[in-house]
Amino acid sequence: MYARGLGRSVRLVGTARGLRTVRSAWRRQRADAVALPRRGPERARVPGTVRGAEPAPGGGVVRFARSSLRVRVAVGGAVFLGWDGAKPEPSYALAGACPPVDARAALEPDKNRGWRVVSERVLVIVTRHGAVEVRTPGGVLLRRDLPPRWWEPVAEPGGCGGQGARWVQRSEVAADGRFFGLGGRTAGPRLRDGSYRLWNTDPGPYEPGQDPLYITMPVQLVVADAGTHLLFHDNSWDGRVTLREGAEGAGSGHDRPGRCELRMSGGPLRYWVLPGPPARALQRWTALTGPPAVPPRWALGYQHACGAGDGEREVRGIAAGYRERRLPLRGLHLGTGHDRSAVANELRAEGVRLVSVVGPAVKAEPGERVYDSGLEADAFVRGPDGRVVRGMGWPGESVFPDFSDPRARKWWGGLCAERLARGFAGAWHDMNEPVSFAAFGDPSLPRSARHALEGRGGDHREAHNVYALMMARAGYEALRELRPLERPFLFSRSGWAGMQRYGGTGSGDVATGWPGLRASLALVLGLGLCGVPYSGPDIGGLTGSPSAELYLRWFQLGAYLPLFRTRTAVSAGRREPWEFGKQTLDCARSAMAERERLLPYFSTLAQLAHRTGAPYVRPLWWHSPADRALRDCDDAFLLGDALLVAPVLEQGAVRRSVRLPRGRWYDTATGVAYDGPDEVTVAAPLSRIPVLARAGSVIPVTGTDGGVELDVWAPPPGRTGSGIMVADAGDGWAQGEVERFLVRLLGGEPVVTREGGGPVGCPVRVRGVRA
Numbered sequence: 001m002y003a004r005g006l007g008r009s010v011r012l013v014g015t016a017r018g019l020r021t022v023r024s025a026w027r028r029q030r031a032d033a034v035a036l037p038r039r040g041p042e043r044a045r046v047p048g049t050v051r052g053a054e055p056a057p058g059g060g061v062v063r064f065a066r067s068s069l070r071v072r073v074a075v076g077g078a079v080f081l082g083w084d085g086a087k088p089e090p091s092y093a094l095a096g097a098c099p100p101v102d103a104r105a106a107l108e109p110d111k112n113r114g115w116r117v118v119s120e121r122v123l124v125i126v127t128r129h130g131a132v133e134v135r136t137p138g139g140v141l142l143r144r145d146l147p148p149r150w151w152e153p154v155a156e157p158g159g160c161g162g163q164g165a166r167w168v169q170r171s172e173v174a175a176d177g178r179f180f181g182l183g184g185r186t187a188g189p190r191l192r193d194g195s196y197r198l199w200n201t202d203p204g205p206y207e208p209g210q211d212p213l214y215i216t217m218p219v220q221l222v223v224a225d226a227g228t229h230l231l232f233h234d235n236s237w238d239g240r241v242t243l244r245e246g247a248e249g250a251g252s253g254h255d256r257p258g259r260c261e262l263r264m265s266g267g268p269l270r271y272w273v274l275p276g277p278p279a280r281a282l283q284r285w286t287a288l289t290g291p292p293a294v295p296p297r298w299a300l301g302y303q304h305a306c307g308a309g310d311g312e313r314e315v316r317g318i319a320a321g322y323r324e325r326r327l328p329l330r331g332l333h334l335g336t337g338h339d340r341s342a343v344a345n346e347l348r349a350e351g352v353r354l355v356s357v358v359g360p361a362v363k364a365e366p367g368e369r370v371y372d373s374g375l376e377a378d379a380f381v382r383g384p385d386g387r388v389v390r391g392m393g394w395p396g397e398s399v400f401p402d403f404s405d406p407r408a409r410k411w412w413g414g415l416c417a418e419r420l421a422r423g424f425a426g427a428w429h430d431m432n433e434p435v436s437f438a439a440f441g442d443p444s445l446p447r448s449a450r451h452a453l454e455g456r457g458g459d460h461r462e463a464h465n466v467y468a469l470m471m472a473r474a475g476y477e478a479l480r481e482l483r484p485l486e487r488p489f490l491f492s493r494s495g496w497a498g499m500q501r502y503g504g505t506g507s508g509d510v511a512t513g514w515p516g517l518r519a520s521l522a523l524v525l526g527l528g529l530c531g532v533p534y535s536g537p538d539i540g541g542l543t544g545s546p547s548a549e550l551y552l553r554w555f556q557l558g559a560y561l562p563l564f565r566t567r568t569a570v571s572a573g574r575r576e577p578w579e580f581g582k583q584t585l586d587c588a589r590s591a592m593a594e595r596e597r598l599l600p601y602f603s604t605l606a607q608l609a610h611r612t613g614a615p616y617v618r619p620l621w622w623h624s625p626a627d628r629a630l631r632d633c634d635d636a637f638l639l640g641d642a643l644l645v646a647p648v649l650e651q652g653a654v655r656r657s658v659r660l661p662r663g664r665w666y667d668t669a670t671g672v673a674y675d676g677p678d679e680v681t682v683a684a685p686l687s688r689i690p691v692l693a694r695a696g697s698v699i700p701v702t703g704t705d706g707g708v709e710l711d712v713w714a715p716p717p718g719r720t721g722s723g724i725m726v727a728d729a730g731d732g733w734a735q736g737e738v739e740r741f742l743v744r745l746l747g748g749e750p751v752v753t754r755e756g757g758g759p760v761g762c763p764v765r766v767r768g769v770r771a
Contacts, residue, residue, distance in 0.1 A: 024392045025438040028446045035384040035448035042151040047130035058101025059117040062126045073105035077121030078284050079273040086270035091234050092466045093497040095290030122275055134273045140226045144172045148269055168263045174224035175246035175255035178631050180529045183217035189525035189634055191243055198239040200433045200465050200494045202443055205509045205543040208519040214494045214508045219530045223625045230274040230281040236465040237267035278622055279614055285531050286613030290501035292533050294610045296487045296731035298353055300602045301330030302592055305567035312343055319347055328596050331355050333428050344423020353425035360400050360432050360471055361393025379408035381449050389449045391436025400434055403470035404463055405452035413478030420482055426489030427475050432468040433494045468494035476502035486731050504534030512541030517554050518649045524561055528615030536563025545573045548580040552587050556689045557647040559591040560639055562616045587687050600700035600708050605640045607726035624661050633659045642697035646690040656684045664695035664716045666768045696721015698741040709763040712743055712750050720744045
């Protein structure tokens with residue numbers, strides 16, 4: 001382990017700095033050994049037998065011999081459950097105040113000598129020994145959480161459930177239940193049997209199946225025939241989730257339920273259950289944790305990240321390369337080591353924005369302006385001894401802001417002002433797990449490091465997973481304050497539940513290869529089901545040079561994902577489309593042109609995600625969660641409601657099978673119609689990937705004159721269709737008008753009308769009408 005860690009550190013930062021990572025690792029280890037209590041004798045505790053209950057608005061508190069459980073049903077059916085006095089707040093995940101309680105929810109005795117909370121949308125049963133069942137109003141079981149168990153230090157007697165208590169909770173779901181979520185996981189989007197750690201980590205260039213990665217969230221979406229629900233354990237400590245899918249037996253009573261075990265190293269045992277179909281569950285999640293930020297319109301186009309060594313001349317040359325080849329470039333991402341004002345103004349005039357790569361590590365050297373000002377503002381993380389904690393980052397020996405302190409966030413905002421003054425239009429937060437290079441052990445800050453946690457105080461065991469979330473908050477709030485008329489653009493490599501309030505995320509350093517291409521799709525789908533709709537991979541991966549075919553297939557997938565970005569890296573070579581030959585360039589140009597054509601549709605999906613929580617990229621079962629064949633399909637996705645995208649994920653493939661949801665679907669390239677549910681085989685030449693349109697869809701696209709027109713796909717005979725367009729009011733905060741369109745066949749021809757009457761207002765292109 002030591003040799004592997006040292007080897008990686010040397011490769012990353014060079015021999016001299018690599019050796020410094022040894023000193024940094026030893027320093028971290030010593031700090032934790034001194035400051036963190038050693039695990040001594042512990043006392044196991046379970047709730048015991050029920051003793052009584054106290055009604056309260058929305059539910060009440062059920063008391064047991066050695067614990068208590070708070071049950072609170074909110075308007076809309078969201079259920080909060082908190083053991084040992086845990087309440088919904090304070091919480092880094094929640095946006096503002098908790099949702100109001102359902103005043104009609106009532107706590108009453110259960111016939112089996114427990115208690116239950118009855119409401120219009122959900123039924124919660126608490127058994128006499130502390131098991132919790134969440135059921136539909138009709139009594140169908142969604143999940144059963146067994147009585148939890150705590151292990152508390154003997155020195156902390158008697159049911160405190162404090163930070164020193166680790167705990168485990170085991171749960172059961174329907175035998176046909178399938179698990180999704182837990183943040184960014186390459187094994188997804190459906191999570192197979194296995195163990196998943198909840199600790200944000202920089203894994204280095206990662207292979208599919210590697211775990212954990214940069215974004216871990218205790219968020220699960222459980223899909224079963226009986227119903228769907230979202231589960232969120234509001235606890236940022238280190239933990240592990242172990243999943244085992246169920247199995248259905250030959251007869252009644254022989255089913256094996258699906259099982260989930262959650263083990264946490266500390267922190268409160270509190271969680272939310274949000275029942276309902278996928279769209280409703282994500283809408284409730286958005287209401288709880290905040291609506292996804294809407295990126296500025298330019299950020300929905302193609303972007304390119306320059307290499308770390310690219311200077312002013314190289315940046316101009318890259319931009320000129322796109323311009324000369326007539327490739328639509330919307331954003332360039334680059335470091336902040338040079339004065340970019342001149343080149344930023346030049347590129348902005350051409351419609352290209354600069355994005356600043358920002359990491360939290362600050363070079364720890366007296367005389368460095370940022371370091372000195374941070375010390376003066378008392379903005380850096382300190383250890384238990386009161387000294388500023390030092391680690392190793394890209395700048396060398398570094399210190400790290402405490403973003404859980406409002407003062408530090410305000411100080412950070414001043415640094416954002418300087419970047420904006422140099423011409424940057426947004427920020428890419430990198431290395432913010434946070435990373436401190438280490439020759440061995442965890443490459444992060446000491447777990448004993450102290451954090452403000454909004455005045456509550458605590459250590460890195462609690463703050464680690466929300467560090468990037470709070471950094472995103474600092475950046476987002478600063479951008480809003482500094483440029484109040486523009487929507488901020490910010491995306492972060494790491495984060496936690498609620499990060500969608502501030503922006504999106506990239507895939508990090510995925511390994512180059514066909515498995516990495518498949519993992520890219522899994523990450524985007526999984527994050528979308530955790531409420532983070534804006535994400536995308538680094539096309540081509542980051543560990544080596546992809547073949548022209550692999551690069552192109554990755555590029556074609558990226559053209560239909562929210563964040564469409566290529567990235568040059570020292571370890572991977574150039575990633576501009578013209579570096580892979582004329583054929584690849586021509587095919588990439590077609591993919592970019594299609595992305596430009598679909599920009600009004602992407603803009604509409606961004607606005608709908610903000611209003612409803614629905615991700616742009618959705619699993620095929622989104623509207624049919626009871627379709628078990630679709631639950632198992634992880635090689636295609638829905639882009640909104642209208643398009644089904646089937647990327648090519650295998651080398652040499654020029655045809656591929658596609659599982660279709662119910663309804664009629666048109667191949668957008670050939671116009672051939674297919675009826676689902678079914679599995680069909682479609683052409684996938686190197687020049688394109690299969691994209692199918694749902695019959696009856698109305699899709700806003702960019703017309704030949706640059707304005708918006710409607711692609712209308714004919715509904716089947718006897719059926720109608722519909723579509724939505726949200727007008728893009730620019731990069732500001734104005735709410736675009738929502739226009740709904742209806743389509744029906746009249747004399748065999750599709751006719752489009754605007755809901756509520758009035759003219760359609762833009763050209764209409766009818767497609768899918770058979771001769």
